[in-house]
Amino acid sequence: MAQRYRVAAIPGDGIGKEVVPEGLRCLRAAADTYGFALDVEEFGFASADYWVRHGRMMPEDWRDVLGGFDAIFFGAVGWPEAVPDHVSLWGSLLRMRRDFDQYVNLRPVRLLRGVRSPLRDHRPGDIDFYVVRENTEGEYSSIGGRIFEGTERETVLQETVMTRVGVDRVLRYAFELADARPRRRLTWATKSNGISISMPYWDERAGEMALRYPRVRADKDHIDILAAKFVLRPEQYDVVVASNLFGDILSDLGPACTGTIGVAPSANINPDRRYPSLFEPVHGSAPDIAGLGVADPVGQIWSGAMMLEHLGESAAAAAVVAAIESVLEEHPEVRTPDLGGDATTVALGSAIARRITA
Amino acid sequence: MAQRYRVAAIPGDGIGKEVVPEGLRCLRAAADTYGFALDVEEFGFASADYWVRHGRMMPEDWRDVLGGFDAIFFGAVGWPEAVPDHVSLWGSLLRMRRDFDQYVNLRPVRLLRGVRSPLRDHRPGDIDFYVVRENTEGEYSSIGGRIFEGTERETVLQETVMTRVGVDRVLRYAFELADARPRRRLTWATKSNGISISMPYWDERAGEMALRYPRVRADKDHIDILAAKFVLRPEQYDVVVASNLFGDILSDLGPACTGTIGVAPSANINPDRRYPSLFEPVHGSAPDIAGLGVADPVGQIWSGAMMLEHLGESAAAAAVVAAIESVLEEHPEVRTPDLGGDATTVALGSAIARRITA
Ligand SMILES: CC(C)[C@H](C(=O)O)[C@@H](O)C(=O)O
Ligand SMILES: CC(C)[C@H](C(=O)O)[C@@H](O)C(=O)O
Numbered sequence: 001m002a003q004r005y006r007v008a009a010i011p012g013d014g015i016g017k018e019v020v021p022e023g024l025r026c027l028r029a030a031a032d033t034y035g036f037a038l039d040v041e042e043f044g045f046a047s048a049d050y051w052v053r054h055g056r057m058m059p060e061d062w063r064d065v066l067g068g069f070d071a072i073f074f075g076a077v078g079w080p081e082a083v084p085d086h087v088s089l090w091g092s093l094l095r096m097r098r099d100f101d102q103y104v105n106l107r108p109v110r111l112l113r114g115v116r117s118p119l120r121d122h123r124p125g126d127i128d129f130y131v132v133r134e135n136t137e138g139e140y141s142s143i144g145g146r147i148f149e150g151t152e153r154e155t156v157l158q159e160t161v162m163t164r165v166g167v168d169r170v171l172r173y174a175f176e177l178a179d180a181r182p183r184r185r186l187t188w189a190t191k192s193n194g195i196s197i198s199m200p201y202w203d204e205r206a207g208e209m210a211l212r213y214p215r216v217r218a219d220k221d222h223i224d225i226l227a228a229k230f231v232l233r234p235e236q237y238d239v240v241v242a243s244n245l246f247g248d249i250l251s252d253l254g255p256a257c258t259g260t261i262g263v264a265p266s267a268n269i270n271p272d273r274r275y276p277s278l279f280e281p282v283h284g285s286a287p288d289i290a291g292l293g294v295a296d297p298v299g300q301i302w303s304g305a306m307m308l309e310h311l312g313e314s315a316a317a318a319a320v321v322a323a324i325e326s327v328l329e330e331h332p333e334v335r336t337p338d339l340g341g342d343a344t345t346v347a348l349g350s351a352i353a354r355r356i357t358a
Numbered sequence: 359m360a361q362r363y364r365v366a367a368i369p370g371d372g373i374g375k376e377v378v379p380e381g382l383r384c385l386r387a388a389a390d391t392y393g394f395a396l397d398v399e400e401f402g403f404a405s406a407d408y409w410v411r412h413g414r415m416m417p418e419d420w421r422d423v424l425g426g427f428d429a430i431f432f433g434a435v436g437w438p439e440a441v442p443d444h445v446s447l448w449g450s451l452l453r454m455r456r457d458f459d460q461y462v463n464l465r466p467v468r469l470l471r472g473v474r475s476p477l478r479d480h481r482p483g484d485i486d487f488y489v490v491r492e493n494t495e496g497e498y499s500s501i502g503g504r505i506f507e508g509t510e511r512e513t514v515l516q517e518t519v520m521t522r523v524g525v526d527r528v529l530r531y532a533f534e535l536a537d538a539r540p541r542r543r544l545t546w547a548t549k550s551n552g553i554s555i556s557m558p559y560w561d562e563r564a565g566e567m568a569l570r571y572p573r574v575r576a577d578k579d580h581i582d583i584l585a586a587k588f589v590l591r592p593e594q595y596d597v598v599v600a601s602n603l604f605g606d607i608l609s610d611l612g613p614a615c616t617g618t619i620g621v622a623p624s625a626n627i628n629p630d631r632r633y634p635s636l637f638e639p640v641h642g643s644a645p646d647i648a649g650l651g652v653a654d655p656v657g658q659i660w661s662g663a664m665m666l667e668h669l670g671e672s673a674a675a676a677a678v679v680a681a682i683e684s685v686l687e688e689h690p691e692v693r694t695p696d697l698g699g700d701a702t703t704v705a706l707g708s709a710i711a712r713r714i715t716a
Pocket of ligand 2: 078089094248282284551552582
């Protein structure tokens with residue numbers, strides 16, 4: 001009997017609603033071709049619409065609602081006209097990452113065939129690395145507050161929180177990943193020269209972890225120079241592990257260096273599989289182009305491939321990525337505006353889906 | 359009688375010792391040509407050498423020693439082999455920035471004639487903006503600590519501290535700067551969707567300040583997408599104002615997009631002139647190339663131009679910048695390795711100095 005997977009699809013806001021259907025189209029094509037079944041249930045929460053109707057971002061029992069799924073296929077959240085971003089995000093995506101203990105945010109950065117890098121002198125294959133982002137603590141703490149409000153003495157504090165458990169487990173994941181790749185290189189992002197307490201701790205734990213992986217060549221780079229080197233020498237990176245904030249920055253910057261953040265996927269992984277993992281494009285809800293039908297669906301589709309990989313359907317996952325690259329290379333007429341074309345989201349999504357079944 | 363300025367020169371560590379002499383060479387050329395006098399006194403502290411001899415980075419009375427100068431001309435500090443970076447930096451540069459209340463760190467990002475951008479399709483003049491970095495508080499707080507040390511429960515906290523006074527004054531500086539530029543555009547860097555207490559506060563103050571500058575078109579960008587846009591559309595920026603950490607990242611990333619961080623200058627300014635301001639290149643001590651005599655001196659020389667501007671010698675300042683651009687454009691034979699050549703620090707510095715007097 002065919003393997004069945006239960007997937008919760010959450011389009012969310014903005015272009016999330018446009019790209020999730022294309023992601024599902026490609027996932028269904030992969031399921032048909034590779035002989036497994038996807039039971040997809042769609043949810044309207046984690047959106048401004050839901051907020052407007054219910055005064056909250058998700059139902060109170062969202063953990064029960066989502067907890068039984070094998071994976072969450074997520075679009076994007078954020079509609080600042082209706083609800084401030086920190087309210088919508090902490091009420092949905094950031095909450096899921098933390099409560100479902102998706103402590104690894106895995107974000108491939110790869111220059112695809114058919115995509116033009118804004119950097120000179122770089123060809124497909126040249127840039128190919130992973131950003132491994134800590135996804136539950138660090139700078140995204142939500143702890144802090146304000147004193148002397150409204151006066152000249154007004155002062156705001158926000159804590160960065162790093163725990164040994166939290167730091168070690170994401171470092172271990174990154175070192176394992178590096179150890180399994182041909183180049184076996186790892187770079188940890190830091191800022192221990194300026195951020196003088198949390199970042200030296202991060203360095204200390206990374207240095208300790210490096211001792212357990214003698215085959216991995218591990219170095220640190222301060223975030224400022226690391227960002228600069230993403231532009232100047234991106235080919236030198238293999239696995240880059242970073243705190244929550246630094247990982248956030250690097251995983252938008254990296255994809256920009258490969259042409260567009262529209263293609264970048266991500267996997268919010270709970271490695272021990274107690275909770276469902278969540279797969280979403282890096283790009284966000286993009287209010288500026290929402291509703292125009294021209295959003296790039298590749299980030300969503302590629303996130304679908306990462307989901308298939310996570311579910312154990314590696315052949316199907318590889319086929320989806322291969323279909324993305326072939327279509328981008330061979331069919332310039334279905335490129336969306338961010339890729340230099342003028343095609344629609346549906347045109348590009350459909351072309352990739354057809355290619356998967358071909 | 360000729361105007362005299364008292365300048366404290368602090369080469370510091372690594373390539374700081376190689377580029378400061380070239381900076382001084384050009385400053386002297388400018389003084390000779392424009393008819394003012396520089397009394398330069400050189401100091402060996404704020405270096406690993408000093409640390410090794412004295413067990414501290416600066417003499418106890420450093421405030422008195424430096425307080426009477428009109429400006430500080432600084433190289434770079436950091437020599438991790440001898441002293442951990444957070445110790446050396448917090449014992450010198452970061453200390454001076456805070457204690458001398460140099461609350462604006464002004465960092466021009468400009469694609470110079472004669473320098474090749476790693477970005478396709480960009481020509482000199484296309485990229486020309488300022489990063490205004492908050493320089494005394496924010497994420498660089500040095501407040502926090504560790505609990506349950508050495509156990510599985512080990513937890514590290516570090517505070518971000520924002521004060522109304524601190525935030526407003528740097529925003530005001532940035533809005534004033536934008537208001538005086540032809541395009542009158544300002545972008546404030548934020549991350550209020552994820553960093554949910556300090557960054558919404560930063561947004562709130564920036565929004566408030568924007569009301570007082572109706573002629574300035576002001577917008578916010580989240581740091582992740584802002585970093586991406588530096589690569590994808592750098593030409594759209596005019597004045598970018600950012601917190602201490604975000605400003606640090608953007609002011610390395612911006613110069614990378616203009617070819618090399620070797621040319622990037624900075625001014626650590628105490629706008630009310632109670633204390634001396636400090637002028638230093640963005641690049642740092644660069645242990646990997648220190649001692650080879652091939653460091654790019656342009657960042658140091660251009661920092662000297664910013665110092666002259668601050669001292670009121672605008673014509674001389676403009677002449678130094680013009681000399682840099684002419685030499686880079688017309689004399690490829692004196693380009694240092696980061697600029698694609700094989701010349702020495704001294705060759706490039708001397709060529710620029712000659713051009714100033716020509
Ligand atoms: C050396 C380091 C502490 C410093 C900083 O982060 O401020 C440097 O990167 C800079 O930008 O001046
Ligand atoms: C929307 C925002 C809170 C989020 C983050 O910062 O994590 C996004 O930028 C991302 O990278 O997934």
